[in-house]
Amino acid sequence: MPSFTSLAIPALYQTSRQFAPRSMAALRQAQFSSKASQKSEIVTFEEIDSLIQEKDKNVVLIDVRDAGEVAQGAIPTSRHVPLANIQEALSLPEKEFEQRFGFKKFNKDDEVIFYCRSGRRSGMAFDYAKQLGYTGVRNYSGSWLDYEAKSKK
Template sequence: MPSFTSLAIPALYQTSRSFAPRSLAAMRQAQYSSKAKPEVVTFEEIDTLIHKKDQNVVLIDVREPGEVAQGIIPTSHPIPLANIQEALSLPDKEFEARFGFKKFSKDDEVIFYCRSGRRSGMAFDIAKQLGYKGVRNYSGSWLDYEAKAKGQK
């Protein structure tokens, strides 16, 4: 009588051979057909966004009010990092009353920025944990935007 191993190994080999090509093909198809945008935003994307005045993308500045007073990226809305978790958990009407703009849905594209990218990364993580799928991070943030925007003038 043949041993279990002599019967099992050829069967496993045949099984893995028959599934592997389909699995690999499915992975490649998902990789190339994905419509998801990268999680990190570039200056060029921000520049295009503000010049198009795209109402479908929400730009959130998570700096403190004193920093926001030094300048902002056009079309952005300030919500300090300390308030992000609470803000994203508020009901729509309460959010709008408190922050002065319509609350975005969990599927909307939302881009966070701060001074240098650290706090915006934290806001991005908080939003992801709360189930927001369309969030992105402008990792260059205000310093990158200010330097490159001045260079364009």
């Protein structure tokens, strides 16, 4: 009589092979936004540096740290919307958003990059925006710590 292991292992292997292509496709799809350019949802220091150097006005860089943290330094060209206000901010009408935060509200398909100190809060802001239907959002997961360290080199 065959052992349990000799019967179970091939069955598990076959099951994992059956679902692996779907899983990998889902992972690859999750890495990309629905914008035509298919940019990765995770932003690198090099991309941030390039945006700053080119003074790219088509990309909105949002700092979601607290005001005290922003006062210590921020990435050039970034705008400040604290994480505590992000859900409300993204739901505000354009005029009210502009009055409250001092810059024009971006559209749901505009490229918007969130960053914070180390990537955790910017990830939360990214998730909130996605839940509200923003398709062009991205996350600088290295955030301020990565930018500060690499920009000094």
